[in-house]
Amino acid sequence: MTTTAKRRVLISGASISGPALAYWLHRSGFAVTVVEKAGALRDGGYPIDIRGTAIEVVRRMGILPRLRDAHIDSRRATFLDADGGEVASLTPSAVAGSVEGQDLEVRRGDLAAVLYALVRDDVEFLFNDSIDTLDQSEEAVDVTFHSGRRRTFDLVVGADGMHSQTRESLFGPEEQFHRYLGYCFAIFTMPNTFGLSHELMVWNTPGKAAALYAVGDDDELHAFLNFYRPDLPSDALRDPDAQRDLVATTFAGAGWEVPGMVSAMRDADDLFFDTAGQIRMPQWSKGRVALIGDAAYAPSFLTGQGSSLALAGAYMLANALAANQDHAAAFAAYERDLREFVAMNQALVDKGGATLFPTTAQALEQRNTRLRSLVTMPAAAARPAHSALTLPTIVPMP
Ligand SMILES: Cc1cc2nc3c(=O)[nH]c(=O)nc-3n(C[C@H](O)[C@H](O)[C@H](O)COP(=O)(O)OP(=O)(O)OC[C@H]3O[C@@H](n4cnc5c(N)ncnc54)[C@H](O)[C@@H]3O)c2cc1C
DSSP: OOOOOOOEEEEEOOSSHHHHHHHHHHHTTOEEEEEESSSSOOOOOSEEEEOTHHHHHHHHTTOHHHHHHHOOOOOEEEEEOTTSOEEEEEOHHHHHTOOTTTSEEEEHHHHHHHHHHHHTTTSEEEESOOEEEEEEOSSOEEEEETTSOEEEESEEEEOOOTTOHHHHHHHOOGGGTEEEEEEEEEEEEEEOTTOOOSEEEEEEETTEEEEEEEOTTOSEEEEEEEEEOSSOOHHHHTOHHHHHHHHHHHTTTOOTTHHHHHHHHHHOSSOEEEEEEEEOOSOSEETTEEEOTHHHHOOOGGGTOHHHHHHHHHHHHHHHHHHOSSHHHHHHHHHHHHHHHHHHHHTTOOTTOOTTSOOSHHHHHHHHHHHHHHHHSOOOOOOGGGGOOOOOOOOOOO
16 A cells, blocks of 8 residues: 655745645645745735635635624725815725625734634744745755755745745746836825724825725724826835835825825834736746745735635635646646636726726716715625636545
8 A cells, every 4th residue: 555645835925825725735635834034924914805706715714704703894985085075975895896794804914813823733834934946856846945944845836925036036027027007005004093983084186095094993094195106116116215205295285184194104114115016927837836826916906806816816726736636737727717717806907097096187076976876876786806716626636
């Protein structure tokens, strides 16, 4: 009688897609190691949505009740004009295209913590480390870590986000795959001196938006400054001072609470500045290394589908690997079965075309008219793209 050795998989990144993949691969009999650059699980981040197909993924993982408990349940989204006057006030799900009572919005850190708790006892985690080199042969992948340790794995998966190092080392610079959507944004926290609770306030002028998001009754708010900028501000991307200056210059003279937000941004120690963009790649794997989540197909926060794609992608890759001993066949099946779902979700937004961030006065007026009509209409139906993937049942090979 022969016993087959467990296939060894290294996953780079312990946020959403990495631990989700680790869970499904462990269940299918793989020996899983996750390496994470940060010293511990990363908390924080803007609230994220879990919708449609991804709800079924978390149900199958047994974590739906825990995530329902963590659901933010915002009560109101209020849109304001240039002077801070109210344009419309409505339920957040009507705006986001989420299905009330089904889809979930949770703090990103809560989702990461629930996923980690699910796998921490079954999967090896290496925090405060990262992959330095990947050396692939016919049989395996030899990995050198930043810490100096060396290990050999059968497969490696990059779940290391939009600016994936795994992708860069395999396929080259991000510029080839980054599709800039024309917006830049800054997010940070600031004190909730406005008495806001369970609600979102959004101020717009053409090409500019400022939002304050009170998640529950927290004494801190998530502040968000977003602006249209047709050309990628490459210089600002690597320089935090230049980022602060760019945001401050862009919002100079703006009304409502924007001046206070800009000065809070100057003082914030958790400022996150980035461009809104997507990752579009002709191929998600090379040899024994594959990519999932934002590393392979980030849809951008403008679609609100990043975490749902990450969860669904992890499930589909695990399904393909469980069903195929041959990794090349598995990676091909993963791409074949997931690509259309990814394409539909990435198509939810086009350059300068984000529904909540109109770039011209005319588009803003049209959006406001639509928002006002939503106040009196029944809750929006689910977007077809959110549920366009039917999940197979993962059947591990005997
Ligand atoms: C402002 C904003 C709002 C958003 N809103 C939403 C929303 O409403 N809905 C939604 O679904 N999504 C939203 N997102 C996006 C969402 O957070 C991501 O799309 C989703 O978490 C993808 O998960 P991931 O695990 O693939 O990648 P990430 O969450 O980016 O995780 C990558 C992980 O890899 C680690 N890492 C990076 N480099 C290395 C390395 N070299 N070695 C080891 N580890 C490494 C990182 O520390 C991190 O833990 C938003 C994002 C932003 C910025």
